[in-house]
Amino acid sequence: MTGSNSSGSSSQSLHSQGTINPVNQAVVSTCKANTTWGKEHVKEMLDFLIDKLPEMGDGEFKMQTWNQVAVHMRSKFPLAEGEGERTAESCRSKFTRLKEDFVVVKALKSASGFHFSEERGACIMLETQDTWLDFVKHNQGSSKFRNKGFDFYDEMLQLVPHKAQGKG
Numbered sequence: 001m002t003g004s005n006s007s008g009s010s011s012q013s014l015h016s017q018g019t020i021n022p023v024n025q026a027v028v029s030t031c032k033a034n035t036t037w038g039k040e041h042v043k044e045m046l047d048f049l050i051d052k053l054p055e056m057g058d059g060e061f062k063m064q065t066w067n068q069v070a071v072h073m074r075s076k077f078p079l080a081e082g083e084g085e086r087t088a089e090s091c092r093s094k095f096t097r098l099k100e101d102f103v104v105v106k107a108l109k110s111a112s113g114f115h116f117s118e119e120r121g122a123c124i125m126l127e128t129q130d131t132w133l134d135f136v137k138h139n140q141g142s143s144k145f146r147n148k149g150f151d152f153y154d155e156m157l158q159l160v161p162h163k164a165q166g167k168g
Contacts, residue, residue, distance in 0.1 A: 035084035037094055039151055041077060045091055046098075046155040048072050059161035066092045095159075102156035104141045111135055118153050121145040 052065050066088035073086040084090070108116040113131030116122050124132045124146050136143045 035086055035090045035094075041073070041086070042094070042098070042152060043155070044076055045069060045073060045086075045094070046152055046159065049095070050155060050158055053158070056161075061092075061095075063088065098152060098156060099160055100141060101145075101150060102153065102160055104139060105145060105150040105153060107139055108135070108142060108145060116145070118149040118151065121148045121150075123147065 048069055049061065049065075052061065052068070055062065055065055069091045070086055070088040073091065077086070079085060105116065108122055113135070114122050114124060114128040122128075122132060122135075122145055132146065136146075
């Protein structure tokens with residue numbers, strides 16, 4: 001058995017890209033469609049969460065709330081063909097990314113050396129380029145806000161606990 005390996009003569013990885021059809025050995029894709037998040041979807045989710053603020057415990061929403069969000073989103077936005085479902089987990093994941101962006105934008109708004117606009121971002125010009133580069137170097141995730149705003153600042157200000165915003 002010298003020179004052989006435990007995976008036999010197959011040159012494919014044991015980690016497949018889906019299930020293998022035993023009849024013709026074709027890989028059947030098990031990938032789900034991506035969930036699309038337009039501004040209207042995000043706004044609806046955040047408004048729903050704002051209504052659920054009294055249920056927030058320890059600065060986080062419970063899984064029960066995320067399940068309610070998913071049901072609400074399905075009722076407001078029936079799935080279009082090829083669109084991924086907004087599950088409790090996808091809603092929670094989207095909120096986590098929004099929370100990370102919010103923390104960056106909050107730091108941008110309080111930074112000196114440039115002005116942050118919720119419509120146009122940090123509005124970097126030639127005279128503020130060096131200040132911007134220094135800020136980006138020390139604030140992961142901030143580069144995308146160079147000339148792009150953050151539409152959900154006011155909603156996130158209500159939803160992100162002050163402790164997570166960088167306050168005591």
